[in-house]
Amino acid sequence: MSQAYCWGLGGYGRLGNNDTASKRTPVAVCGDHNFCYVSQGYFHTLAIDSTGKAWAWGYNAFGQIGDNTSENSRKTPVAVCGTHTFCRISGGADFTLALDKNGQAWAWGKNDYGQLGDNTLDRRSTPVAVCGTHTFCYISCSEYYHSVAIDKNGQAWAWGIGSAGCLGYNSTASARTPVAVCGGHTFCKVSVGCYHAVAIDKNSQAWSWGACAYGQLGDNSTTSKWTPVAVCGGHTFCQVACGGYHSIGINNHSMAWSWGLSDKGQLGDTSTTNKSTPVAVCGGHTFCRIFGGFQYTHAIDYHRYGWAWGCNDNGQLGDNTVTSRTTPVRICDPS
Secondary structure, X not given: OOOOEEEEOOHHHOOOOOOOOOEEEEEEXXXXXXXXXXXXXXXXXXXXEOOXXXXXXXXXXXXXXXXXXXXXXXXXXXXXXXXXXXXXXEEOOOEEEEEEOOOOEEEEEOOOOXXXXXXXXXXXXXXXXXXXXXXXXXXXXXXXXXXXXXXXXXXXXXXXXXXXXXXXXXXXXXXXXXEXXXXXXXXXXXXXXXXXXXXXXXXXXXXXXXXXXXXXXXXXXXXXXXXXXXXXOOOOEEEEEEOOOEEEEEEOXXXXXXXXXXXXXXXXXXOOOOEEEEEEOOOOXXXXXXXXXXXXXXXXXXXXXXXXXXXXXXXXXXXOOOOOEEEEEEOOOOO
């Protein structure tokens, strides 16, 4: 069985351990679930088990848990309604986006800006289909209010709030249904920050669009872009991740690079200075997975050790302290 673990801020039960206390080291999520995929939203957490069933826990005021309620937070995992067989899931700010085995995207929760993609502004407490006949293969949603997906042809589509051009279709207007990201690129992966996105094309070039006040687009500027621009440096990336206002990539040599806001050391380069082009994460680690939090970063190396850096005021780095870090520190092993 694959046991899930959580750590950091515990409010609303988002750690899934039947408690609301924050934890500085990993604690086991309750239940006998065999999880194979996890994602965190702003105040809730999501997982898919080995049968494709989705589960959720944490804050639920807007129906983002997906269990047909919007009244109580959940301190342990509850099943998302429906008979869907999901393969990917992504948590946003009070909403959730998931992809089923047939390439159909589903969404639920808050919908003030059309971030559910169902051509309404209505909240949903159970999954609703994202509009269109798209067959998606990759999804990501913002810690705020927009979503991006890549279809089977490599075309990126976006919907929700359009501030700073974060939908990538040469406009700042919000969209209640998917709109095509400009540029004709053939993308294979994407990650979404608060108001920006970074995607990798078939040639491993990273492209970005949206807000850039902190250099999070990596194009050597602090000017927002309404359509994709190339990330500087000539790197060939195999993975990308976005935090709130920073971005991270793993190149084809398994080295991590980061750019954007660094007020808490979330770039991992020993400084708290913002960067508008990629800088190497310190330590010489070879990473295989990477994740961006609001002001912090997590990564897994090829020995399956977890590493973290950045803000740590609620123990989100998992190193049994509340000390922020400007370079990677080992996440503690579960007790």
